Amino acid sequence: MTKTQLASISDHNFEQCLKCSICTVYCPVAAVNPAYPGPKQAGPDGERYRLKDPKFYDEALKMCLNCKRCEVACPSDVRIADLIQQARMKHHSHRPKLRDMMLASTDLVGSLATVVAPVTNFSLGLKPVKAVMDTVMAIDKHRTFPAYASQKFETWFRKNAEKRQNEFAHHVSYFHGCYVNYNFPQLGQDLVTVMNALGYGVHLLEKEKCCGVALIANGMYNQARKQGETNMASMRKSINQQSRPVITTSSTCTFTMRDEYPELLGVNNDGVRNHLSLATRFIFNLVDEGKVKLAFRHDFKMRVAYHTACHMQRMGWAIFSTELLRMIPGLELIELDQNCCGISGTYGFKKENYETSQAIGAKLFSDIDAAKPDFVSTDCETCKWQIEMSTGVKVLNPISILAQALDIEKTRQLNGVN
Amino acid sequence: MKFDTIIMGGGLSGLTCGIALAKKGRRVAIVAGGQNTLHFYSGSMELLGSVDDQDVTHPIEAIAALNENHPYSKIGAQHIASLAQQAQALLADAGIKTTGDASCNHYRITPMGVTKPAWLTLDGLATTSHPDALPWKKVCLVNLEGFIDYPIDFVAHGLRNLGAQVETPTVSLECLKQARRSATEMRATNLAKVFTNTSNVARLADAINTACNDTEAVLIPAVLGYDNDDACNLLKAQVKAPLYFLATLPPAVTGVRINAALKHYFQMLGGRFLMGDSVENVVIDGDKVTHINTTKLQAMSLQAEQYVLATGSFMSRGLVADFERIYEPLMNLDTDAPQDREQWSKYGMMGDQPYMSCGVVTDKDFHPLKDGSPLANVYAIGQVLGGHNPITMGDGTGVSMLTALAVANAINS
Ligand code: SF4
Ligand code: SF4
Numbered sequence: 007m008t009k010t011q012l013a014s015i016s017d018h019n020f021e022q023c024l025k026c027s028i029c030t031v032y033c034p035v036a037a038v039n040p041a042y043p044g045p046k047q048a049g050p051d052g053e054r055y056r057l058k059d060p061k062f063y064d065e066a067l068k069m070c071l072n073c074k075r076c077e078v079a080c081p082s083d084v085r086i087a088d089l090i091q092q093a094r095m096k097h098h099s100h101r102p103k104l105r106d107m108m109l110a111s112t113d114l115v116g117s118l119a120t121v122v123a124p125v126t127n128f129s130l131g132l133k134p135v136k137a138v139m140d141t142v143m144a145i146d147k148h149r150t151f152p153a154y155a156s157q158k159f160e161t162w163f164r165k166n167a168e169k170r171q172n173e174f175a176h177h178v179s180y181f182h183g184c185y186v187n188y189n190f191p192q193l194g195q196d197l198v199t200v201m202n203a204l205g206y207g208v209h210l211l212e213k214e215k216c217c218g219v220a221l222i223a224n225g226m227y228n229q230a231r232k233q234g235e236t237n238m239a240s241m242r243k244s245i246n247q248q249s250r251p252v253i254t255t256s257s258t259c260t261f262t263m264r265d266e267y268p269e270l271l272g273v274n275n276d277g278v279r280n281h282l283s284l285a286t287r288f289i290f291n292l293v294d295e296g297k298v299k300l301a302f303r304h305d306f307k308m309r310v311a312y313h314t315a316c317h318m319q320r321m322g323w324a325i326f327s328t329e330l331l332r333m334i335p336g337l338e339l340i341e342l343d344q345n346c347c348g349i350s351g352t353y354g355f356k357k358e359n360y361e362t363s364q365a366i367g368a369k370l371f372s373d374i375d376a377a378k379p380d381f382v383s384t385d386c387e388t389c390k391w392q393i394e395m396s397t398g399v400k401v402l403n404p405i406s407i408l409a410q411a412l413d414i415e416k417t418r419q420l421n422g423v424n
Numbered sequence: 425m426k427f428d429t430i431i432m433g434g435g436l437s438g439l440t441c442g443i444a445l446a447k448k449g450r451r452v453a454i455v456a457g458g459q460n461t462l463h464f465y466s467g468s469m470e471l472l473g474s475v476d477d478q479d480v481t482h483p484i485e486a487i488a489a490l491n492e493n494h495p496y497s498k499i500g501a502q503h504i505a506s507l508a509q510q511a512q513a514l515l516a517d518a519g520i521k522t523t524g525d526a527s528c529n530h531y532r533i534t535p536m537g538v539t540k541p542a543w544l545t546l547d548g549l550a551t552t553s554h555p556d557a558l559p560w561k562k563v564c565l566v567n568l569e570g571f572i573d574y575p576i577d578f579v580a581h582g583l584r585n586l587g588a589q590v591e592t593p594t595v596s597l598e599c600l601k602q603a604r605r606s607a608t609e610m611r612a613t614n615l616a617k618v619f620t621n622t623s624n625v626a627r628l629a630d631a632i633n634t635a636c637n638d639t640e641a642v643l644i645p646a647v648l649g650y651d652n653d654d655a656c657n658l659l660k661a662q663v664k665a666p667l668y669f670l671a672t673l674p675p676a677v678t679g680v681r682i683n684a685a686l687k688h689y690f691q692m693l694g695g696r697f698l699m700g701d702s703v704e705n706v707v708i709d710g711d712k713v714t715h716i717n718t719t720k721l722q723a724m725s726l727q728a729e730q731y732v733l734a735t736g737s738f739m740s741r742g743l744v745a746d747f748e749r750i751y752e753p754l755m756n757l758d759t760d761a762p763q764d765r766e767q768w769s770k771y772g773m774m775g776d777q778p779y780m781s782c783g784v785v786t787d788k789d790f791h792p793l794k795d796g797s798p799l800a801n802v803y804a805i806g807q808v809l810g811g812h813n814p815i816t817m818g819d820g821t822g823v824s825m826l827t828a829l830a831v832a833n834a835i836n837s
Pocket of ligand 1: 024
């Protein structure tokens, strides 16, 4: 007998599927929307047909949230969601609608909105405006839009923090993302506080563009690719020329730039991927290696329910955030069961998805109600909008909790910061 | 990152071991690469179902006669009864109520309509105490329109062979008409999601009450109770005749529920569950593992005092077969697989296949052997173990839970 074994390697591990249907059990969309065929059918099963003839492409694939929960569940490591996204990319022909373009262009809309934040926030909240959005733009009227801050994070940073960053012994670059820049600069400020206390100066990248997650979701791949290239160029400069690793506070941006760039968009992130990390992971590693020390306030008390965002789960990094939170004395941590919140970036903002979106989140919302936490914590900004809107419980990024719990003065001393 | 114990594999044995350890306050991490074979579970657990092609009635007695390589023999026949009780109690603590007794098997009804010996069965499922008879003379076997994972003709045929008069009405519900839009996905777990809505359960109860008159029992495929058994109990309360569930083809709602309950309980006890991550590298120095690395945590290594291998059998990739050999992929542990590939299988796919009883070799304390000597801080549990055969002996779930508990008890003391 000849003993040769050929490795059959297909795109996204497609041929490894053993048809167990476990992925479909965990798809949040298939659970509530019967029109969606589910990951097995839309992914590996459908791919067999599509390879034969593109006419088998099913428009229902655009209902996929790209949450990757199917991939996490698959016992055979089939990259189901990648298969689905790739099929969309290849076969989807429609031009994105104005609404999709608007939701997708987070930094364009963000920069317009920040200038006129009070007006935007006011008008986004008004009933007639919501009604117009509902009918003309098909953005669901139940949505509260995340408020726009009156001052961008970058502006705050340049005015208040930039000057002293060079005084530190170590340095990182911070990819703040659109959300911190336009909607919630406080998180960026918290990050600067924490990193400075650990002896790290924080710097902006030479050029930062939206990571492109919303562009990918809305089918604007070329634009996403362009922005990806810009980000990678800036990060290479930071890593190679300035010896500054890059940290972020958003699990979705991180996941997109580490994994979706090469897998989906074909944007090369060699040399960057291993130096691009979520701040909680970066800090946990420093503590674990004994390179920094944390001192906590004695009067800090908080009951926190941690929600693992979909992309955080796909990265497998929730453990860094939860272990960091567990280091805080006085913090009581409840890990919520893994369920999708239903927003998935811009998906839940669309009128046609509103009901699906809320139905998907229902289990998570009732678990949060039952846990009665002071705060929910998660590493994803869109989960934050969704959970705050749907449960009324305030959501904090672990970094913001850390900023509150740390005895900043003592931590600075422990880490030799003057 | 440091733990007391790291368990590689998040299926039934890994979770059982993790819970037993976390309960005693140990810091435990489970690394689970994807979901597990619990999703194929019928809702019954087996301790020992068959020896030499004969059904086993009294498992504890039969275990005493097994050969020395069987994992039960390593545990010691005298410990089986108490471990079996500990297993049932652990399930109950996690919210999974079962009926059954290790000293005497009862019979479950398979999705093919035949009876098989079982040790524990989830409350609410149909069982019988005798292999050739049912507790009812007249049953109404309900099917749901469009449901694809239930070969109802087989089941009806099987029940008739057991002497029952069987009616097989099909109920059609508006809420399922919606679900039928994806006809290929009319599976038990998808239906269970439809029945998390209490008004849909009420509609189902109405339809059953209309379809089943004058019957001793209503039997319905287990398509309710995804997160917990609330929907099952609600349906039982609303259906007039006594109602029992029958196991379906996988993915099985019963297995999904057991999996979710165990995982939730483990995390509630403070256990760390690394979902969707897999062990990539196990570093061995002498007779000890010093640390492991995972695909997702990359350079950050994980360290522990003990490491438990609970990676399962071939399907879960705890064992791998290529053209040359059968091997254990993480540590290249010794296996009892025959060298000669011809001996792995026999003619007749459904028969007794030798490869099904292949696995890693351990000493009597479940330390696996590598190049002939045991690894001192490593234990192997569950389906990765050799010397037993879940298909022909009906000992799969029992070996998973009991070896997990034997090892956890050893670590805890
Ligand atoms: S979970 Fe993985 S192996 Fe199973 S059907 Fe889905 S893609 Fe295939
Ligand atoms: S990525 Fe999410 S929404 Fe898409 S098929 Fe997978 S589980 Fe379903």
